[in-house]
Amino acid sequence: MINAKVISIGDELLIGQVVNTNSSYINAKLYSNGFNPERVITIGDNEKDLLAELDDSMRNFRITIITGGLGPTHDDITKPILVKYFNDELILREDILEFVRNFFAKRNLPMPETNVGQAMVPSKSKVIWNHNGTAPGIWIENDDRVFIAMPGVPFEMKAMIENDVIRMLKEKFASELDYVLKSKTLLTTGIGESLLFEKIGDIKSIIGNNKMAFLPSPLGVRLRIDVTGKSESEADRIIAGIEGKIRSRVGEYIFGVNDELLEEVVGALLRKKGMTLSTAESCTGGLLSGRITDIAGSSDYYAGGVCTYSNEVKSGFLGVKEKTLEEHGAVSEETAKEMAEGIRKKFGTSAGISVTGIAGPGGGTESKPVGLTYIGYSDESKCYALKFNFGDNRERNRIRAVQACLNLLRKELNEK
Amino acid sequence: MINAKVISIGDELLIGQVVNTNSSYINAKLYSNGFNPERVITIGDNEKDLLAELDDSMRNFRITIITGGLGPTHDDITKPILVKYFNDELILREDILEFVRNFFAKRNLPMPETNVGQAMVPSKSKVIWNHNGTAPGIWIENDDRVFIAMPGVPFEMKAMIENDVIRMLKEKFASELDYVLKSKTLLTTGIGESLLFEKIGDIKSIIGNNKMAFLPSPLGVRLRIDVTGKSESEADRIIAGIEGKIRSRVGEYIFGVNDELLEEVVGALLRKKGMTLSTAESCTGGLLSGRITDIAGSSDYYAGGVCTYSNEVKSGFLGVKEKTLEEHGAVSEETAKEMAEGIRKKFGTSAGISVTGIAGPGGGTESKPVGLTYIGYSDESKCYALKFNFGDNRERNRIRAVQACLNLLRKELNEK
Numbered sequence: 006m007i008n009a010k011v012i013s014i015g016d017e018l019l020i021g022q023v024v025n026t027n028s029s030y031i032n033a034k035l036y037s038n039g040f041n042p043e044r045v046i047t048i049g050d051n052e053k054d055l056l057a058e059l060d061d062s063m064r065n066f067r068i069t070i071i072t073g074g075l076g077p078t079h080d081d082i083t084k085p086i087l088v089k090y091f092n093d094e095l096i097l098r099e100d101i102l103e104f105v106r107n108f109f110a111k112r113n114l115p116m117p118e119t120n121v122g123q124a125m126v127p128s129k130s131k132v133i134w135n136h137n138g139t140a141p142g143i144w145i146e147n148d149d150r151v152f153i154a155m156p157g158v159p160f161e162m163k164a165m166i167e168n169d170v171i172r173m174l175k176e177k178f179a180s181e182l183d184y185v186l187k188s189k190t191l192l193t194t195g196i197g198e199s200l201l202f203e204k205i206g207d208i209k210s211i212i213g214n215n216k217m218a219f220l221p222s223p224l225g226v227r228l229r230i231d232v233t234g235k236s237e238s239e240a241d242r243i244i245a246g247i248e249g250k251i252r253s254r255v256g257e258y259i260f261g262v263n264d265e266l267l268e269e270v271v272g273a274l275l276r277k278k279g280m281t282l283s284t285a286e287s288c289t290g291g292l293l294s295g296r297i298t299d300i301a302g303s304s305d306y307y308a309g310g311v312c313t314y315s316n317e318v319k320s321g322f323l324g325v326k327e328k329t330l331e332e333h334g335a336v337s338e339e340t341a342k343e344m345a346e347g348i349r350k351k352f353g354t355s356a357g358i359s360v361t362g363i364a365g366p367g368g369g370t371e372s373k374p375v376g377l378t379y380i381g382y383s384d385e386s387k388c389y390a391l392k393f394n395f396g397d398n399r400e401r402n403r404i405r406a407v408q409a410c411l412n413l414l415r416k417e418l419n420e421k
Numbered sequence: 422m423i424n425a426k427v428i429s430i431g432d433e434l435l436i437g438q439v440v441n442t443n444s445s446y447i448n449a450k451l452y453s454n455g456f457n458p459e460r461v462i463t464i465g466d467n468e469k470d471l472l473a474e475l476d477d478s479m480r481n482f483r484i485t486i487i488t489g490g491l492g493p494t495h496d497d498i499t500k501p502i503l504v505k506y507f508n509d510e511l512i513l514r515e516d517i518l519e520f521v522r523n524f525f526a527k528r529n530l531p532m533p534e535t536n537v538g539q540a541m542v543p544s545k546s547k548v549i550w551n552h553n554g555t556a557p558g559i560w561i562e563n564d565d566r567v568f569i570a571m572p573g574v575p576f577e578m579k580a581m582i583e584n585d586v587i588r589m590l591k592e593k594f595a596s597e598l599d600y601v602l603k604s605k606t607l608l609t610t611g612i613g614e615s616l617l618f619e620k621i622g623d624i625k626s627i628i629g630n631n632k633m634a635f636l637p638s639p640l641g642v643r644l645r646i647d648v649t650g651k652s653e654s655e656a657d658r659i660i661a662g663i664e665g666k667i668r669s670r671v672g673e674y675i676f677g678v679n680d681e682l683l684e685e686v687v688g689a690l691l692r693k694k695g696m697t698l699s700t701a702e703s704c705t706g707g708l709l710s711g712r713i714t715d716i717a718g719s720s721d722y723y724a725g726g727v728c729t730y731s732n733e734v735k736s737g738f739l740g741v742k743e744k745t746l747e748e749h750g751a752v753s754e755e756t757a758k759e760m761a762e763g764i765r766k767k768f769g770t771s772a773g774i775s776v777t778g779i780a781g782p783g784g785g786t787e788s789k790p791v792g793l794t795y796i797g798y799s800d801e802s803k804c805y806a807l808k809f810n811f812g813d814n815r816e817r818n819r820i821r822a823v824q825a826c827l828n829l830l831r832k833e834l835n836e837k
Contacts, residue, residue, distance in 0.1 A: 019458050021449030022634055022645060026440050028463070033437025042435050044470070045463035047444070054460070188436070198492065199533040199555075218466075219492070220433055221574060229433060284707075284728075290714025291700075291707030294728040298706025301782055301815055309734040312700075312710040314725040318768060322725075352734060366717050394528060398553070399717055401576065 006041040006186075007178050010066040012058050013047045014073035014083060015157055027072045027159055031166060038171055039182050040068060050074060050082055059090050059152075067150055068174065073157030075140040083154050084143065088127050091145060091152075095125040101132065105139045133169050137161040144173065151177060187232055187240035191251060192265060193258040194225030194412050201226050204255050211250045215243065223404040224267070225260075260415055267411040268296045274418035275306040275356075280384075282414070283352035284310030285323055285344040287335065288362035288378060293407045308352045313344070323347030336361050336373055341381030341390035349383045356417070357383045359390075360410050365399045376402045380410050382417060422457040423594050426482040428474050429463045430489035430499060431573055443488045443575055447582060454587050455598050456484060466490060466498055475506050475568070483566055484590065489573030491556040499570050500559065504543050507561060511541040514557075517548065521555045549585050553577045560589065567593060602649055603656035607667060608681060609674040610641030610828050617642050620671050627666045631659060639820040640683070641676075676831055683827040684712045690834035691722040691772075696800075698830070699768035700726030701739055701760040703751065704778035704794060709823045724768045729760070739763030752777050752789055757797030757806035765799045772800045772833070776826050781815045792818045796826050798833060 011031050017023045025047055032042035043066070048054040055074075062069040074083035088095055102124035109116040123139045126132055133142030133153070138161040143154040153170060155162045175182065193201060198221045202208075208217055216231040230247050234240030252259060261270050275282055284294050294310040297303055313319045316335055320327050325343040333339040341359050349357025362378030369375035375397045381390040393409055395402035427447050433439045441463055448458035459482070464470040471487075478485040490499035504511055518540035525532040539555045542548055549558030549569070554577040559570040569586060571578045591598065609617060614637045618624075624633060632647040646663050650656030668675060677686050691698055700710050710726040713719055729735040732751055736743050741759040749755040757775050765773025778794030785791035791813045797806040809825055811818035 017634065018445075019448060019461065020452040021445040021447070021458070022636065024440060024442050024445045025461075029434070029437040029440045031437070032435060036436040042437070043465065045435065045441075045461075047461035049459065188438075190438070197530065199535055200530070202535060203533045216432065218432055220439065221492075223576075229438065231432070231436075286707075289711070290719075291702075291710030291726060291728065292714075294707030294730075295705070295711045298708075298728070298730065298780075299816070299819075301780075303706075304730050307730050309730040309738075310707060310728045312707065312714070312726045312728075314710075314714065314720050314723050318725040322767075351738075364714075364717075396528065398576075400715070403715075 006184070007039075007067045007181055008041045008043045008065075009035050009068035009070065010044045010046065010058075010062055011042065012055070012069065012071045013045065013157070014050060014055065014071065015047075016049045018047050018073075019049050027157060027162055030159070030163060031070055031072070034166055034171055035068070035174075036186060036188075038175060039184065039186055040174065040178075041186070052082055052086055055082065055086050056090060059086075062152070063147070063150065067178070069150070069152045070170075071152070071154040072162055075142075075154055075156045084125070084127070087130075087143060087145065087152070087154060091127065091129065091147065093127040093129050096128045097121075098124050098126055098132065101126070101141055104134075108139050133165050133173075135161050135165060136168070137164050142170070146177070183235070185234050185237050185240045187234065187237075187244060189230050189244050189248065190220075190263050191228040191230070191248065191259050192225060192261045192263075192267075193228065193255065194260055194267065194408055196226065196255070196258045197221075198226050201228075201255060201258070205251060206254065212247055215247065217247070223401045224408050225258075260412065266300070267408060267415065268300055271411050271414045271418065272297070272300045272303055272306060274415065278418055278421045280356055280418070280421070281306050281308055281354040282356050282358065283308045283348045283354040284410075285348035285357065285359040285381075286310060286312050287314065287319070287344075287360060288364040289360050289403050289406050289410075290314065292403055293358075293360060293410050296407055296411065308354050310352075311348060319344065323351065334373070336363055336377060336379060338379050338381075338390040338392065341379035342383070342388050343381075345381035345383035345390070346388050355384060356414070357381075358410055358414060359383075360406055362393075362395070362402070362406055364403055365397055369397075375399075378402070378406050378409075380406070380413055382413060384417075423455075423483045423597055424457045424459045424481075425451050425484035425486065426460045426462065426474075426478055427458065428471070428485065428487045429461065429573070430466060430471065430487060431463075432465045434463050434489075435465050443573060443578055446575070446579060447486055447488070450582055450587055451484070451590075453602060453604055454591060455600065455602050456590065456594075468498060468502055471498065471502050472506060475502075478568065479563070479566065483594070485566070485568045486586075487568070487570040488578055491558075491570060491572045500541070500543070503546075503559060503561065503568070503570060507543065507545065507563070509543040509545050512544045513537075514540050514542055514548065517542070517557055520550075524555055549581050549589075551577050551581060552584070553580050558586070562593070600649060600651065601653050601656045602647065603653070603660060604645055604647045605660050605664065606636075606646070606679050607644040607664065607675050608641060608677045608679075608683075609644065609671065610676055610683065610824055612642065612671070612674045613637075614642050617644075617671060617674070621667060622670065628663055631663065633663070639817045640824050641674075676828065682715070683824060683831065684716055687827050687830045687834065688713070688716045688719055688722060690831065694834055694837050696772055696834070696837070697722050697724055697770040698772050698774065699724045699764045699770040700826075701764035701773065701775040702726060702728050703730065703735070703760075703776065704780040705776050705819050705822050705826075706730065708819055709774075709776060709826050712823055712827065724770050726768075727764060735760065739767065750789070752779055752793060752795060754795050754797075754806040754808065757795035758799070758804050759797075761797035761799035761806070762804050772798070772830070774798055774826055774830060775806075776822055778809075778811070778818070778822055780819055781813055785813075791815075794818070794822050794825075796822070796829055798829060800833075
């Protein structure tokens with residue numbers, strides 16, 4: 006396999022001021038094109054560290070991609086160091102200078118003189134054109150290795166990857182790309198990591214020499230399958246085999262694959278069944294309707310919702326009986342049911358969903374601890390509420406409650 | 422300076438499926454506590470690479486923090502490798518097992534047997550308790566070096582850093598920490614990066630030899646000031662001087678400092694003024710009430726809200742006149758005003774706020790493009806709506822609309 010290393014340069018990355026999203030982006034592109042990202046290094050604007058990394062790359066990596074340190078100011082060290090390391094010299098490229106001048110002219114700005122330096126590139130390099138900025142990318146080949154330097158500005162770097170870098174890499178390594186890496190992620194919710202692990206059982210017998218990773222979050226556990234095949238279709242076949250075995254064991258918890266969102270899945274189901282939805286939220290305070298309306302076109306099936314933070318609103322607005330609130334409390338099966346029924350009728354939708362719980366940190370008691378949540382569902386044929394406990398962290402239990410509402414809807418709609 | 426390296430483990434990070442936010446978080450904490458983050462490495466679930474990194478740490482770094490690979494499943498390699506590298510053995514800690522059992526018991530779940538492994542730790546390590554999960558952290562000292570391993574789940578890792586790791590590091594290296602790094606972030610909203618930059622003027626004359634960074638996001642531009650002092654009080658004095666100069670130029674845009682949230686600031690103002698609030702949302706679909714209710718105790722001042730995604734709900738529910746909707750449309754100054762007035766009266770609160778806009782990607786016209794948004798405000802003495810355009814990206818313009826609602830509330834409440 007053709008392995009790759011990404012070197013991200015910049016003090017702002019090191020001290021945690023900026024999150025390094027460039028390396029994830031680059032690696033996802035490399036990986037999906039059959040290259041194997043093995044390492045990401047973040048270092049400061051520091052000559053010694055970069056030279057050591059170039060040495061390491063010469064020994065261990067076929068592809069090295071450097072981002073950052075290519076701008077026009079004093080702390081931009083990448084170009085001089087590449088020149089030094091490869092015993093090269095900088096030459097002025099008139100075509101780049103012309104491009105940079107135009108870049109400023111188009112914006113009605115004078116070109117600062119420092120930008121002439123942008124047109125200087127190592128004599129033995131190829132140029133990767135930067136259509137979104139003034140610093141060109143640099144492509145250096147050294148026998149069977151490639152070194153690529155690009156600016157750290159995501160908007161500039163991404164266009165260079167899309168337009169040229171991946172294509173150039175595939176050309177360079179065409180004779181060796183005789184395999185395909187593929188991955189697929191199965192998205193589960195409503196089950197914890199260790200229970201999921203147990204239910205799946207002997208993983209080795211399912212995946213063979215391929216890989217599977219468990220990636221937990223408050224939204225659920227993602228299962229990522231990574232396989233290598235001789236061809237696209239072989240890799241697809243292997244993935245399908247593994248996926249089938251996993252689904253036969255824990256299929257009921259899988260709501261989607263790859264980047265799908267549960268709110269998208271639920272929206273598609275509502276659309277398919279020709280149903281409309283309204284929501285009544287207490288503890289989640291609008292996050293559920295926020296998730297539902299994240300999806301463009303959700304107005305086709307979503308009428309709206311209420312956030313009933315006070316009891317007055319619950320009774321005055323949704324028609325939850327005062328007796329119910331008195332006898333059972335706002336956080337109860339009965340209230341959740343009346344909320345779901347109330348919102349469905351008030352908004353005239355085919356289904357209504359409600360959620361009421363103790364988000365915390367205050368408000369918990371022994372019998373009703375923080376995290377206790379009831380989710381109610383109502384349509385014309387039934388009305389019920391389920392009890393959950395989502396733990397004692399306010400932020401997380403709100404996220405988990407919203408996910409559980411959507412998952413309950415998914416299950417209901419699948420049965421329609 | 423005491424240097425530090427972060428090793429992030431996980432194939433999901435390497436292939437770009439998950440962005441590495443852990444290392445930024447850790448490094449920001451290290452940096453602000455006087456340590457010097459010099460390197461971040463991301464590697465896969467791979468024994469050889471991790472062993473090589475431990476070798477490098479023994480040669481070059483005082484502090485090494487490893488995240489990931491500590492869970493209960495097959496791909497969790499960190500603990501066995503630490504044991505091997507430091508020639509140690511795993512022992513069962515009854516107190517951890519008890520904690521893990523309780524963790525499941527509290528959630529009314531059976532403890533899967535794989536979790537017994539979580540209670541096994543290297544005999545020469547200290548334990549860093551994990552209050553948000555089942556995998557404990559590991560602290561290993563080797564002469565003047567420290568190796569720390571934590572789970573990769575951000576929620577678990579962050580609590581461990583906050584509660585114990587920074588404190589333990591400061592104790593361990595107390596005799597060497599003879600300088601103080603301090604930073605303060607001023608939070609602005611409602612003004613773009615370049616205009617803010619212009620209004621602040623000559624930065625060098627404000628910050629001297631210290632640092633200032635502009636960090637833009639859809640919520641606003643954060644201004645981060647970093648200073649070094651001989652003592653805590655000297656550093657504080659330098660920061661106060663810089664902050665004063667910035668506030669004198671752009672104070673009206675600053676809503677808070679450091680980790681403060683605009684919804685928190687608004688909540689505190691409502692509480693202080695003895696006012697209550699309700700919300701009527703269209704394009705933001707509940708995100709505004711979601712933000713308001715993120716704050717614990719918000720039920721003291723927030724009665725609730727409606728998400729009126731359909732026109733029927735806008736008129737039938739909020740009392741927006743059908744004539745207004747017909748003549749001016751759902752996205753108009755008039756509708757926004759009637760929504761704010763309607764929700765305030767319906768929910769009986771002292772103020773009401775509304776937002777209606779074209780979130781996109783569909784629904785835009787020449788006269789009402791995607792991103793056009795009206796925010797309405799109503800209290801007993803006034804009612805008005807302001808027009809905004811938040812651009813053509815659905816996700817970002819929803820976020821910006823919510824922030825603008827909160828900022829409008831902040832300004833109104835500050836005048837009360």
